[in-house]
Amino acid sequence: MIEKIISKYKKQSFLIAYSGGLDSTVLLYQLIEISKKFYINIRAIHINHNLTSLSRKWTEHCKKICDINHIPLIIENIEIDNKKNNLEEKLRIKRYNIIYNHLFSNEILLTGHHMNDQCETLILSLKRGSGPTGLSSMSFETLLGNKKIIRPFLKKTKKELLFWAKKKQLCWIEDFSNLNIDYDRNFIRKKIIPLLEKRWPYFLNNCFRTTKICQKETRLLNYFLHEKIHDYIQYDNSLNIENFKNTTKEICTALIRHWISLKKIKMPSYKNIQCIYQQMIFSKTDASPKIILGKHEIRRYRKSLYFIKTQSNLRNTLLFWHNTKINLTLPNDLGNLIEDTNGITIPAPENNELINIRFQYEGYVLILGRNKKRKIKKIWQEKKIPPWLRNQIPLLFYNNSFISALGVFVINTNNRTKKTWTISWQNNLRFSYQNSFEFY
Structure with missing residues (x-):
């Protein structure tokens, strides 16, 4: 059924998303048969969603099938509140995150999605009012991060998979939650598609053709946008x-x-x-x-x-740096403050002054090299620092005296001693060549 597809990836390794249901069972046994002709490595992964009391039995079934066929099986569990909204989407995201973490760099993920699944996805996209990208539904081959997913059954119907499974006398799990039409996909599967197929026997094939057209149109649009962007x-x-x-x-x-x-x-x-x-x-x-x-x-x-x-607002944060020989770690992954010889030179604190870091200041300041005070908001604008970064820059204080916005400016403090020290801010912010901040 999929031998020609898999034969293109000779000497490849495959990880099968194996639920134990009809689709993934057919996929598993197809790969086992193909492995007798081509040298391929096969592993399987089973995700237990723990949504029913039968979940453990399904896991045991998958383990038994893989043991009999000498297929290494990874078993993972998901714990999620099944009363949450958008449960299907949350489970899908969790499932793919788990699978991604188990995929080897040279391994391809195979899923059992077929033409019926594609049609369901198309109808769900229509319900959401999606454009051509959404109506493209699933692609035969896509990327999960930097790793590849292939859906070899996309041109096959559920009936074709069922026919093959019965012919081979396979044993698979029937998930009775698939009968619950409270879930949108199940409603489409059980109520809508049978009705449409009865009226128009070629409806599934036409849906598949629509997704292919939308995929081509989307690729073409993206090509021109990529040039223009x-x-x-x-x-x-x-x-x-x-x-x-x-x-x-x-x-x-x-x-x-x-x-x-x-x-x-x-x-x-x-x-x-x-x-x-x-x-x-x-x-x-x-x-x-x-x-x-x-x-x-x-x-x-x-x-x-x-x-x-999105970063947490730090305007009410106050950090004391009691021992400057130890690096001070800043919140929001903003890096560290270090006393060394490579940093900004600023007036040194007096022995009895508390060194502290804040992230908010209002009012006028006189910065080094100027002869007139200006509102700090105007200084931020002059330095081309966007509003969302202004409360992410550490402001150095001695007691309540504002000394420096580290990496940006130093306050003019003529009444202080000439003693200085240097601080380096190892951070995720840096000046660009246009004297404005970039944030990574």
């Missing part, structure tokens, strides 16, 4: 939107979407992309709009969009 992406990976107001909405949203796709996160919905376009392009010039995308956010600064990791 380089005109807008800047040295710090921000997106230049200076001329977006004079560009059609369709082109702007396509460029924003492609820019986000390069970040390797789950693609935002159509609605979110429209929201990013409206808020980022058309809000007031002095505004600082923010769109949250999971653990990341998109921010606008001046005439560019930035994709950054």
Whole structure:
């Protein structure tokens, strides 16, 4: 059934996602038969979702089948509250994370997804109002991180797999939770597709053809966007939107979407992309709009969009550095402060002064080299430091006296002794050649 596909990957290693159900059982036995003709390494992984009292028996079944066929089996368990919303999606994410961690660098993951699964995914995408990318559904070959997934049964129907399994007298697990139509996918599988197939016998094949067309259209669009996006992406990976107001909405949203796709996160919905376009392009010039995308956010600064990791606000954080011979670790993975000879030279503290680090200051400051005080907000703007980084920069104080924004400026302290010391900030922030901060 899939011999020609697998034969292309001679001398390869394969990890089978083995649930014990019909699809993965057929996949396992297909690989066993193929291994008699071609030299391939086979392993299997079984994820116990612990959603039913039968889960342990299913795990034992998978172990027994793999033992009989001398297939190394990895068994992992997932513990998750089955009352949570979006349970299917949460389980899928956890499952793939576990599998990814077990995949060898030279190993290909094989799954038992077939044409019926593809049709279900297409209908779910239609329900969500997805565009061509979402309607592309599953690809025959994709990447999981930097590792490969192949779905060799995508051109085969469930009926074909069932016919082969019965012919070979295979034994597999029937998961009765698949009958629960409270889950969207099960509802589509049990209620919608049988009805559509009865009316239109070639419906599955036509769904498959639609996904192939959408995949080709998406690849073509991405090719042209990839060529065009380089005109807008800047040295710090921000997106230049200076001329977006004079560009059609369709082109702007396509460029924003492609820019986000390069970040390797789950693609935002159509609605979110429209929201990013409206808020980022058309809000007031002095505004600082923010769109949250999971653990990341998109921010606008001046005439560019930035994709950054969300950081905890440190404005009320106070750290004491009692022993400067020991490195001071900063929160939010901002690195360490070290007393050495390579850092910034600043006035030294008096013996009785407490060295402390803060991340917030309001008011006017007189920085070294100036003869007039300015609001610290103006200093941040002058140094081209975007708002979301201003409370991530360690501010050095002696008691309550502001001494330096480390790596940015030093306060003019003429009333202090001439004694100095040097501090290095080993950090994830650095100045660019345009004198502005980059954050990694």
